[in-house]
Amino acid sequence: MPPIPSVSAFARILALAVLLAGSAPALAQSDALPSWNDGPAKQAIVDFVHATTTEGAPKFVPPAERIATFDQDGTLWVEHPMYAQVRYCLERVPAVVEAKPELAKAEPFKAVLSGNREAMAQLSMDDLFKILAATLTGISVDEFSAEVKKWMASAKDPRWKRPYTELTYLPMQEVLKYLRANGYKTYIVTGGGQDFVRQYSEQVYGIPPEQVVGTAGGTQYGYGKDGKPFLTKEPKLLLNDNDAGKPEGIHLMIGRRPHAAFGNSDGDKQMLEYTKAGDGARLSMLVLHDDAKREYAYGPAQKLPDTKIGAFTQALYDQAKKQGWTIISMKKDWKRIFAFER
Amino acid sequence: MPPIPSVSAFARILALAVLLAGSAPALAQSDALPSWNDGPAKQAIVDFVHATTTEGAPKFVPPAERIATFDQDGTLWVEHPMYAQVRYCLERVPAVVEAKPELAKAEPFKAVLSGNREAMAQLSMDDLFKILAATLTGISVDEFSAEVKKWMASAKDPRWKRPYTELTYLPMQEVLKYLRANGYKTYIVTGGGQDFVRQYSEQVYGIPPEQVVGTAGGTQYGYGKDGKPFLTKEPKLLLNDNDAGKPEGIHLMIGRRPHAAFGNSDGDKQMLEYTKAGDGARLSMLVLHDDAKREYAYGPAQKLPDTKIGAFTQALYDQAKKQGWTIISMKKDWKRIFAFER
Numbered sequence: 001m002p003p004i005p006s007v008s009a010f011a012r013i014l015a016l017a018v019l020l021a022g023s024a025p026a027l028a029q030s031d032a033l034p035s036w037n038d039g040p041a042k043q044a045i046v047d048f049v050h051a052t053t054t055e056g057a058p059k060f061v062p063p064a065e066r067i068a069t070f071d072q073d074g075t076l077w078v079e080h081p082m083y084a085q086v087r088y089c090l091e092r093v094p095a096v097v098e099a100k101p102e103l104a105k106a107e108p109f110k111a112v113l114s115g116n117r118e119a120m121a122q123l124s125m126d127d128l129f130k131i132l133a134a135t136l137t138g139i140s141v142d143e144f145s146a147e148v149k150k151w152m153a154s155a156k157d158p159r160w161k162r163p164y165t166e167l168t169y170l171p172m173q174e175v176l177k178y179l180r181a182n183g184y185k186t187y188i189v190t191g192g193g194q195d196f197v198r199q200y201s202e203q204v205y206g207i208p209p210e211q212v213v214g215t216a217g218g219t220q221y222g223y224g225k226d227g228k229p230f231l232t233k234e235p236k237l238l239l240n241d242n243d244a245g246k247p248e249g250i251h252l253m254i255g256r257r258p259h260a261a262f263g264n265s266d267g268d269k270q271m272l273e274y275t276k277a278g279d280g281a282r283l284s285m286l287v288l289h290d291d292a293k294r295e296y297a298y299g300p301a302q303k304l305p306d307t308k309i310g311a312f313t314q315a316l317y318d319q320a321k322k323q324g325w326t327i328i329s330m331k332k333d334w335k336r337i338f339a340f341e342r
Numbered sequence: 343m344p345p346i347p348s349v350s351a352f353a354r355i356l357a358l359a360v361l362l363a364g365s366a367p368a369l370a371q372s373d374a375l376p377s378w379n380d381g382p383a384k385q386a387i388v389d390f391v392h393a394t395t396t397e398g399a400p401k402f403v404p405p406a407e408r409i410a411t412f413d414q415d416g417t418l419w420v421e422h423p424m425y426a427q428v429r430y431c432l433e434r435v436p437a438v439v440e441a442k443p444e445l446a447k448a449e450p451f452k453a454v455l456s457g458n459r460e461a462m463a464q465l466s467m468d469d470l471f472k473i474l475a476a477t478l479t480g481i482s483v484d485e486f487s488a489e490v491k492k493w494m495a496s497a498k499d500p501r502w503k504r505p506y507t508e509l510t511y512l513p514m515q516e517v518l519k520y521l522r523a524n525g526y527k528t529y530i531v532t533g534g535g536q537d538f539v540r541q542y543s544e545q546v547y548g549i550p551p552e553q554v555v556g557t558a559g560g561t562q563y564g565y566g567k568d569g570k571p572f573l574t575k576e577p578k579l580l581l582n583d584n585d586a587g588k589p590e591g592i593h594l595m596i597g598r599r600p601h602a603a604f605g606n607s608d609g610d611k612q613m614l615e616y617t618k619a620g621d622g623a624r625l626s627m628l629v630l631h632d633d634a635k636r637e638y639a640y641g642p643a644q645k646l647p648d649t650k651i652g653a654f655t656q657a658l659y660d661q662a663k664k665q666g667w668t669i670i671s672m673k674k675d676w677k678r679i680f681a682f683e684r
Contacts (some may be wrong), residue, residue, distance in 0.1 A: 064550055141593060185552075198597045208406055209597035210527075219593050221586035221612055228619045229612065231593050238580055238594065244563035251483060251561050251573050252580065253595060255540045255551035270563055270571065277570045 032178040034335075035171040041285070041333040044326040045175060048283040052259060053182045059281040061259055063183040068260040069213075069250060069271060070176070072190040072197060075264045075287050076205065078157065078167040080296045085192050086128070088151050090120075092135040103134070133235040136193060137217060141231045148199040162340065165204045170341075171334045172262070172287075176205060179260065187258075189250060190214040191242040191267050195233065213253040215241045246271035264289065264299075265312045269319070276323055284325035286312070291331040374520040376677075377513040383627070383675040386668040387517060390625040394601060395524045401623040403601055405525040410602040411555075411592060411613060412518070414532040414539060417606045417629050418547065420499065420509040422638045427534050428470070430493050432462075434477040445476070475577040478535060479559060483573045490541040504682065507546045512683075513676045514604070514629075518547060521602065529600075531592060532556040533584040533609050537575065555595040557583045588613035606631065606641075607654045611661070618665055626667035628654070633672040636679050 036042040052061040073079035093112045096103065103109045108127035111119040123131075136144070157167055176186050188207055190197055194214030201207040218236035223229050241249045247270050250258065261268075261275035264287035272284040289298050299312045320327060330337065378384040394403040415421035435454045438445065445451045450469035453461040465473075478486070499509055518528050530549055532539055536556030543549040560578040565571050583591045589612050592600065603610075603617035606629035614626040631640050641654045662669060672679065 064544065067552075194594075195597070202406065210409075210595070212597070216594055219590050221589050221616070229589070229616045231589060247563050247571070247573060248561045252536075252558055253552070255537070255554070274563070274571045 032181065033171070033174050035174055037333055037335050039333055041326055041328045044283060044285070045178070048260060048281055049178065049182050051281040061280065065256060065259070066179075066182070066184040067187065067254060067256050067258045068179050068184045069187045069189040069254075069258045069262070069275070070172070071263040071265070071268050071271070072188050072192055074289065075262050075268075076168055076172050076176075076188070077164065078295065080298075081158070083192065084155070084164040085196050087155065088148065088196070089131050089135040091151070091155075092147070093131065096134050109134070132193075136196070137233040137235040139233060141195065141219060141233060144195060144233055145199055148196055152200050160338075165200055166340055167338065168204060169330075169334070170336050170339045173205070173339070175262070176207070180206070184260070185211065187211045187213060187250075187254060189241065189246055189261075189271060191240075191245075194239075194241070213239075213241060213249045215239060215245075216249075242267040244270045247274040250274075259283065261285070262287065266316050268312075269316055272325055273319070273323060276325060284320075284323070285328055286316070286320050286325055287328045288317075288330065290329055291334075291337070294337050295330055374523065375513070375516045377516055379675055379677050381675055383668055383670045386625060386627070387520070390602060390623055391520065391524050393623040403622065407598060407601070408521075408524070408526040409529065409596060409598050409600045410521050410526045411529045411531040411588075411596075411600045411604070411617070412514070413588075413605040413607070413610050413613070414530050414534055416631065417604050417610075418510055418514050418518075418530070419506065420637065422640075423500070425534065426497070426506045427538050429497065430490065430538070431473050431477040433493070433497075434489070435473065438476050451476070474535075478538070479575040479577040481575060483537065483561060483575060486537060486575055487541055490538055494542050502680075507542055508682055509680065510546060511629075511676070512678050512681045515547070515681070517604070518549070522548070526602070527553065529553045529555060529592075529596060531583065531588050531603075531613060533582075533587075536581075536583070555581075555583060555591045557581060557587075558591075584609040586612045589616040592616075601625065603627070604629065608658050610654075611658055614667055615661070615665060618667060626662075626665070627670055628658070628662050628667055629670045629672065630659075631672055632674075633676075633679070637672055 033042055033045065036045075051057060051059040052066065054060060070076055073083050077084075090112055093109055097109055097113060104113065108123050108130055111123065111127075112131065139147075152163065152165060155164060156162060157164055160167060180186055186205075186207055188197055188201055188205065188211065190212070192214050194212055194216040197214050198209035198212045201209060201212050215237075216239045218234045218238050219231040220234050221229060221231055239245060239249050239252065243266075246268065250256075250271065257278045258271075258275045259278065259281065260283040261271050262285045263269075263272050268286070272286065276282050276284040288300070289296050291297060300314050300317045317327070319325075328334075375384055375387065378387075393399060393401040394408065396402060412418055415425050419426075432454055435451055439451055439455065446455065450465050450472055453465065453469075454473065481489075494505065494507060497506060498504060499506055502509060522528055528547075528549055530539055530543055530547065530553065532554070534556050536554055536558040539556050540551035540554045543551060543554050557579075558581045560576045560580050561573040562576050563571060563573055581587060581591050581594065585608075588610065592598075592613065599620045600613075600617045601620065601623065602625040603613050604627045605611075605614050610628070614628065618624050618626040630642070631638050633639060642656050642659045659669070661667075670676075
């Protein structure tokens with residue numbers, strides 16, 4: 001039987017443990033990213049957290065200023081073959097036409113109702129905006145919330161046959177948690193609809209609605225027949241949260257320049273360069289979809305012939321390299337992609 | 343010398359203390375409002391916090407949903423005889439005219455430069471908007487931030503000869519802290535400029551910039567000569583955060599209906615009724631300026647002849663009574679108004 005350590009021996013062991021913990025916090029915390037392979041991407045995240053959260057270090061960032069922003073589609077979850085929100089809008093068309101039968105014979109609604117894939121493939125951006133406006137506005141914010149939640153609970157991705165909410169990238173979920181555990185406030189900054197993403201962001205990402213910045217329309221305050229006030233979603237665009245709209249939206253909704261930003265497309269360019277241009281330690285990361293087997297390959301890695309969604313250009317790849325952003329290779333950097341994989 | 347209590351006696355005392363604490367948490371916490379006199383206003387706040395934070399109680403609100411919104415001018419700090427921000431804008435006119443000399447001969451800038459009080463008193467709302475647009479836009483968000491911080495550090499209120507940042511109401515500061523200590527996220531929802539208030543909200547109220555909702559203009563993303571990206575404040579109104587704009591702004595920026603709201607003018611009517619119309623426990627409070635001696639008296643209490651700022655109407659007072667909002671009488675409910683008073 002080994003001798004029972006004396007109190008002073010115990011105190012020495014404790015002091016040693018504290019010393020060790022103090023000297024290598026980032027090392028200890030790197031276990032927070034178990035789905036990442038060791039490599040420059042994982043190291044960049046760990047180094048950034050270490051540099052900005054070590055008190056007294058030259059690049060220390062006070063907790064109140066720790067802001068990290070994440071694009072959603074293609075950065076936090078699968079965006080192929082179609083954004084979940086676009087599918088939601090297309091599937092809402094019959095209900096909208098039922099309420100307004102005059103739309104049944106008008107394009108682009110007629111094409112959507114026909115279910116004809118060729119006709120739908122030829123919809124222009126203008127057509128798509130008409131569909132978004134018709135299906136996302138004209139109802140109260142509470143009705144909209146209920147509709148989106150209902151749809152999300154039943155809709156399934158065509159490839160994995162799972163709810164969209166299960167198609168989030170496990171390594172990115174780990175980054176969200178790791179940053180939050182280190183005092184960062186995590187935001188979604190999405191080209192998608194702000195009100196749409198807010199319906200599930202808390203449950204899916206642990207990000208509350210007030211930390212979702214997205215493409216946003218106006219609302220109109222009014223009173224119901226019972227005299228109770230409510231808000232109706234209006235087809236008035238307040239913020240197009242893509243491209244330059246991302247840093248502009250970040251200023252509007254947050255009011256601080258992020259210290260870390262994550263994206264995966266040309267629409268994230270301005271957010272990533274704006275973040276990186278700040279002083280001190282700044283982390284800009286670009287997810288490269290180069291894993292055709294486990295997910296998809298598009299962008300500089302390989303262009304999908306049938307879509308342009310999220311593809312980022314060689315020019316953005318070159319800018320990333322030049323400005324010191326870090327590329328995340330799904331294929332090389334991610335040990336697992338989804339939580340449901342073994 | 344009294345006998346040393348036995349371990350079991352100590353355990354009994356501890357258990358009793360825990361029991362007492364458990365049975366009257368709100369009572370114990372009411373010490374968090376020492377500048378309030380006992381009365382219906384203080385009681386309404388304490389009861390609300392008790393009802394919404396006692397686990398298992400019928401009106402319990404989960405921490406994530408605890409949102410409280412506060413108007414600023416006249417609710418959190420003095421708004422007479424002139425909003426601090428309006429004074430800032432008027433005092434910025436010479437610098438703006440120096441940069442754009444052609445404005446010197448154009449109204450309303452000419453009247454402001456003259457310093458003629460009568461001419462300035464006759465400025466219309468339209469004139470005021472021209473001054474706000476000229477003094478709040480056309481510069482980068484970083485320059486604007488530096489200008490406001492510099493001004494705030496030196497400007498003094500004409501009556502108390504103190505920085506505006508000392509003219510916050512101590513009882514309301516206590517409410518902010520009390521709510522935060524009970525898991526509430528506190529927001530400013532102001533008709534004032536969002537970017538203006540964000541420059542001092544953290545220091546003055548403990549409210550970070552991302553929790554300030556205010557009248558907001560657009561920004562324009564661009565690049566400096568050094569190639570670095572920056573944002574310029576544009577004269578494009580995105581949100582007029584007054585009247586119906588308050589609940590609309592709350593939806594845009596927060597995405598949840600508040601459980602508690604505080605205001606002092608007709609411009610807060612919609613925010614207060616929207617808050618109160620939610621289910622469960624909701625607290626809507628209206629600050630009545632009825633203390634001509636220690637602060638000012640206006641609104642239903644007494645109209646100031648020379649200004650309409652913040653005055654709320656008898657109609658709003660009646661609505662408050664009818665809909666169960668609580669009136670805060672500065673005279674009766676507040677033991678102290680400012681922290682600098684003994």
